[in-house]
Amino acid sequence: MRLTEQDRQAILRVIRATCGAQARVRLFGSRVDDTERGGDIDLLVELPYEPDDIYALQRQLFAKLLRALRGRPVDVLIIGPRTRRLPVHEEALREGVQL
Numbered sequence: 001m002r003l004t005e006q007d008r009q010a011i012l013r014v015i016r017a018t019c020g021a022q023a024r025v026r027l028f029g030s031r032v033d034d035t036e037r038g039g040d041i042d043l044l045v046e047l048p049y050e051p052d053d054i055y056a057l058q059r060q061l062f063a064k065l066l067r068a069l070r071g072r073p074v075d076v077l078i079i080g081p082r083t084r085r086l087p088v089h090e091e092a093l094r095e096g097v098q099l
Contacts, residue, residue, distance in 0.1 A: 001030045003041070007093050008099050010068040015045055018061055022048045025098030029075075040073035041065075044092035048081035 003011075017025050029042035032093045042063075058078050065074045079089055 001027060002034060003027060003099075007069060007072075009022055011041075011043065011065060012099055014045075014064045014068050015061065018064060019045060019047055019057070020071075025099045026054045026094040027099055030097035031059075032095065032097050040075055041069065042078070042092070042095055044089065045076060045078045046093075047078065047080045048069070050082045051078065054078050054080070054083070 001029070010024060015025050024046040026044040026046070027042065028044060030036045030039035031041055045061065058076055061076045061078070062074065065076065066072075077089060077092060081087070
């Protein structure tokens with residue numbers, strides 16, 4: 001996993017402060033592979049509840065994470081219990097590493 005402990009803690013701090021302590025976070029994509037180089041930080045946030053406006057929450061997390069990670073590129077996906085699973089969600093759940 002190509003994330004520093006400082007970045008990992010910053011991600012968890014932002015997501016838990018915004019979404020609650022029960023939120024689970026998975027890193028997926030190229031950052032999971034230690035042999036890769038570069039790439040954005042792809043995150044899947046799993047919530048135990050269905051957010052009122054998943055897209056507003058996604059934009060809010062994106063902005064906060066961008067600041068916390070000092071401008072490094074980040075992509076955020078969010079799923080709740082009733083979210084329709086897309087192939088990218090299934091890939092993140094299958095191959096992602098929980099932070």
